[in-house]
Amino acid sequence: MPEKFDAIVVGAGPAGITAAYCLARDGLKVVMIERGEQPGTKNTMGGVLYRQMLDEVIPGFWKEAPLERHVIDQQWWLLSEDSAVKFGHRNSEHDKEPYNAFTVLRAKFDRWYAQQAVKQGALLITETVVTRLLRDSAGRVIGVETDRPDGELLADVVIVCEGANTLVLEASGIKPKPRADAMAVAVKEVISLPREVIENRFQIQGDQGAVIELFGDPTLGMVGNAFIYTNKDSLSVGLGAMISEFQRRRVHPHQLLERFKQHPVVAPLVAGGEIKEYMAHMIPEGGYEAMPPLYGDGFLVCGDAAGMVIAVHREGSNLAITSGRLAAETVVEAAEAGDFSARKLSAYREKLEQSFVLKDLRQYRHLTPMMERSPQFLGVYPGLLNRALQEFLTVDGVPKRQKEKQILRRILKERPVTALLGDAYRMWRALG
Amino acid sequence: MHAVVCIKQVPDATEVRIDPKTNTLVREGIPSIVNPYDLHAVEAAVQLREKYGGRVTVITMGPPQAAEALQKCIAQGADEAILLTDRGFAGADTLATSYVLAQAIRKLNAENPVDLVFTGKQAIDGDTAQVGPGIAARLGIPVLTYICAIRSFNLETREIVVERLLEEGREVVAARLPVLLTVTKELNEVRYASLPSMLRAARYQVRTWNKDDIEADPKQIGLKGSPTIVSRIFSPPQRQAGLQLAGPAPEVARELVEQLLQRGVLTA
Numbered sequence: 001m002p003e004k005f006d007a008i009v010v011g012a013g014p015a016g017i018t019a020a021y022c023l024a025r026d027g028l029k030v031v032m033i034e035r036g037e038q039p040g041t042k043n044t045m046g047g048v049l050y051r052q053m054l055d056e057v058i059p060g061f062w063k064e065a066p067l068e069r070h071v072i073d074q075q076w077w078l079l080s081e082d083s084a085v086k087f088g089h090r091n092s093e094h095d096k097e098p099y100n101a102f103t104v105l106r107a108k109f110d111r112w113y114a115q116q117a118v119k120q121g122a123l124l125i126t127e128t129v130v131t132r133l134l135r136d137s138a139g140r141v142i143g144v145e146t147d148r149p150d151g152e153l154l155a156d157v158v159i160v161c162e163g164a165n166t167l168v169l170e171a172s173g174i175k176p177k178p179r180a181d182a183m184a185v186a187v188k189e190v191i192s193l194p195r196e197v198i199e200n201r202f203q204i205q206g207d208q209g210a211v212i213e214l215f216g217d218p219t220l221g222m223v224g225n226a227f228i229y230t231n232k233d234s235l236s237v238g239l240g241a242m243i244s245e246f247q248r249r250r251v252h253p254h255q256l257l258e259r260f261k262q263h264p265v266v267a268p269l270v271a272g273g274e275i276k277e278y279m280a281h282m283i284p285e286g287g288y289e290a291m292p293p294l295y296g297d298g299f300l301v302c303g304d305a306a307g308m309v310i311a312v313h314r315e316g317s318n319l320a321i322t323s324g325r326l327a328a329e330t331v332v333e334a335a336e337a338g339d340f341s342a343r344k345l346s347a348y349r350e351k352l353e354q355s356f357v358l359k360d361l362r363q364y365r366h367l368t369p370m371m372e373r374s375p376q377f378l379g380v381y382p383g384l385l386n387r388a389l390q391e392f393l394t395v396d397g398v399p400k401r402q403k404e405k406q407i408l409r410r411i412l413k414e415r416p417v418t419a420l421l422g423d424a425y426r427m428w429r430a431l432g
Numbered sequence: 433m434h435a436v437v438c439i440k441q442v443p444d445a446t447e448v449r450i451d452p453k454t455n456t457l458v459r460e461g462i463p464s465i466v467n468p469y470d471l472h473a474v475e476a477a478v479q480l481r482e483k484y485g486g487r488v489t490v491i492t493m494g495p496p497q498a499a500e501a502l503q504k505c506i507a508q509g510a511d512e513a514i515l516l517t518d519r520g521f522a523g524a525d526t527l528a529t530s531y532v533l534a535q536a537i538r539k540l541n542a543e544n545p546v547d548l549v550f551t552g553k554q555a556i557d558g559d560t561a562q563v564g565p566g567i568a569a570r571l572g573i574p575v576l577t578y579i580c581a582i583r584s585f586n587l588e589t590r591e592i593v594v595e596r597l598l599e600e601g602r603e604v605v606a607a608r609l610p611v612l613l614t615v616t617k618e619l620n621e622v623r624y625a626s627l628p629s630m631l632r633a634a635r636y637q638v639r640t641w642n643k644d645d646i647e648a649d650p651k652q653i654g655l656k657g658s659p660t661i662v663s664r665i666f667s668p669p670q671r672q673a674g675l676q677l678a679g680p681a682p683e684v685a686r687e688l689v690e691q692l693l694q695r696g697v698l699t700a
């Protein structure tokens with residue numbers, strides 16, 4: 001007879017660890033099952049970790065957790081082939097405790113976070129793959145099957161936090177295979193550089209951090225973006241775009257990353273660095289419309305597995321953490337009532353509706369499809385803007401009035417007034 | 433039967449790089465694993481226990497995080513795990529390492545007589561293959577190295593017959609228990625641990641012993657007990673690829689003579 005737990009958590013990423021942490025803290029018998037050698041070894045996130053959501057789980061976590069830098073400087077760069085229009089913000093509020101966001105390296109961070117859950121009493125099983133959910137004759141989920149000998153475990157409830165690659169949900173008939181236009185693929189390198197060099201290049205000191213998101217040329221105008229994040233003594237440099245777009249353009253993300261690092265505004269930032277790691281990962285960017293069922297008889301789905309990513313704000317780990325926490329809350333209530341039916345577990349969805357998670361996901365639900373239908377946003381505008389500024393800033397004796405006319409004419413040639421107005425309207429609608 | 437298996441936590445060799453500037457191992461951020469040969473040693477001990485009953489105890493000398501390696505061995509089927517950890521053990525060479533392990537085995541033997549001690553054939557980082565024989569010498573028991581098969585094992589006659597993997601073939605030898613075996617990968621296939629074993633390992637609390645627990649002589653442990661001096665570590669220079677000549681024989685012969693003349697091997 002397989003051992004029975006109160007709850008089984010599939011996957012030890014931010015969502016799963018949070019769920020296990022909260023359940024163990026509240027006295028439930030919980031086990032986390034992770035396929036990687038350690039939590040975090042399979043994770044790729046850039047990444048920026050926002051403080052607020054984790055602070056609600058472990059108050060003051062940032063005093064102990066292995067974090068890289070606190071973010072004080074955020075920039076958005078629109079790139080043409082050889083130039084950039086830069087936009088950014090830096091403030092001293094984000095330089096003060098308790099800080100707003102941190103850069104993290106997930107291999108270190110997830111491992112630490114999982115240890116906190118273990119300290120609360122959760123069991124962690126690594127190097128073990130969950131192959132499918134077990135159901136009883138009435139179709140209720142009653143446990144999991146793993147790839148180990150004697151590999152079944154039973155539980156009142158299974159919390160699926162398997163990340164973007166939803167093989168368990170698919171094998172269990174809860175969700176179809178994702179479509180190529182609902183899934184992005186991202187590649188990332190960790191490039192080591194001396195601390196002082198990073199601090200000089202990004203104008204930061206001590207544990208201050210800077211992050212840059214880059215649009216346009218890095219993805220050849222495909223829907224997606226590139227990023228450069230500062231760690232203590234390395235940079236996380238990567239880019240991603242929709243799988244369907246990579247297929248259509250017949251380019252490989254790795255080629256694009258190599259090309260990106262040679263861009264004239266990027267090369268000086270990464271010069272002299274040594275590549276320490278290379279990783280590739282999927283990001284579910286289908287948004288609200290592509291989300292699977294979030295609960296059913298005996299199971300809940302959190303984080304990336306549930307498609308909880310807001311790509312424009314590079315938010316994912318925070319939605320994962322909040323959904324993990326709300327799932328645990330729901331399960332604790334269900335355990336008190338001794339009822340793990342879909343009806344009881346639907347409270348999870350209500351909690352998500354009341355939180356930023358579903359509010360934000362719903363607000364941005366048209367954005368990705370709109371961007372995919374409108375390649376001009378990342379394909380045309382960055383180049384236009386760069387050429388316009390270049391022309392405007394070139395002092396060559398042409399009178400300013402004439403210059404403005406030239407620029408306007410150039411813009412209107414590439415995007416007529418009606419198209420410009422249409423784009424403005426589309427963007428306004430999509431941002432809801 | 434009581435088998436004690438000595439295991440070492442080592443950096444995952446597939447991920448180790450050598451810093452070309454300082455010629456030292458870059459260990460930072462590299463995951464640790466159980467020395468691969470030692471997993472075969474654990475497997476052998478567990479298989480004997482499954483057949484003849486008894487206990488398998490795994491021990492390691494190392495820093496606190498080496499407890500993870502021991503836990504992995506519990507998942508592989510060991511009954512008990514003991515971490516030998518003490519600031520005083522740091523900086524040990526093979527002499528001091530084998531002393532500490534031998535002291536621990538003596539203590540285990542007093543609790544429950546030990547029939548077999550296992551080690552790996554060598555550690556993939558230190559690579560000396562000295563620790564196993566060192567322990568046997570200290571305990572005054574026979575040592576059989578490079579074991580690739582256990583032919584028979586008899587607790588009544590207290591005899592074990594094994595095969596040793598040698599360059600020129602296999603050697604079949606018999607010895608009386610207790611005995612120390614150093615094992616090769618050919619000995620067995622390491623099992624994929626069952627889920628109940630994984631759960632047992634996740635719950636298992638590793639016991640720790642310090643230098644006083646094993647009544648260690650302070651002069652024989654750690655840096656003090658380590659006469660070895662490492663003068664330099666370097667990766668051997670890559671060998672140049674040889675020259676290959678192909679084509680019709682007369683041309684190749686002409687080219688060969690030409691090359692030998694150029695290199696001064698032949699003189700005209």
Ligand SMILES: Cc1cc2nc3c(=O)[nH]c(=O)nc-3n(C[C@H](O)[C@H](O)[C@H](O)COP(=O)(O)OP(=O)(O)OC[C@H]3O[C@@H](n4cnc5c(N)ncnc54)[C@H](O)[C@@H]3O)c2cc1C
Binds near residue numbers: 047131308
């Ligand atoms: C390149 C990149 C950059 C990103 N940057 C950011 C950022 O800056 N900020 C941000 O907030 N988000 C970012 N994200 C998104 C973020 O990584 C995810 O939203 C977040 O990791 C989701 O957490 P999760 O716990 O749901 O899933 P994951 O972190 O993916 O964790 C899932 C875990 O489950 C395990 N698992 C999967 N299947 C099984 C199975 N069958 N059995 C057992 N274990 C299994 C996996 O090994 C993994 O450890 C980025 C993503 C990528 C790819």
Ligand SMILES: Cc1cc2nc3c(=O)[nH]c(=O)nc-3n(C[C@H](O)[C@H](O)[C@H](O)COP(=O)(O)OP(=O)(O)OC[C@H]3O[C@@H](n4cnc5c(N)ncnc54)[C@H](O)[C@@H]3O)c2cc1C
Binds near residue numbers: 526559560
């Ligand atoms: C020349 C030299 C100098 C060194 N100097 C230092 C130093 O100054 N500081 C330092 O910290 N390290 C040092 N080391 C590393 C350390 O001495 C050795 O790693 C250790 O003594 C084991 O030797 P080995 O790795 O060659 O193991 P081997 O003899 O190749 O290992 C054979 C088997 O012995 C067993 N075994 C080995 N080590 C252990 C252990 N710790 N616990 C349990 N079982 C074990 C395992 O079963 C293993 O398969 C040095 C190593 C060398 C070769």
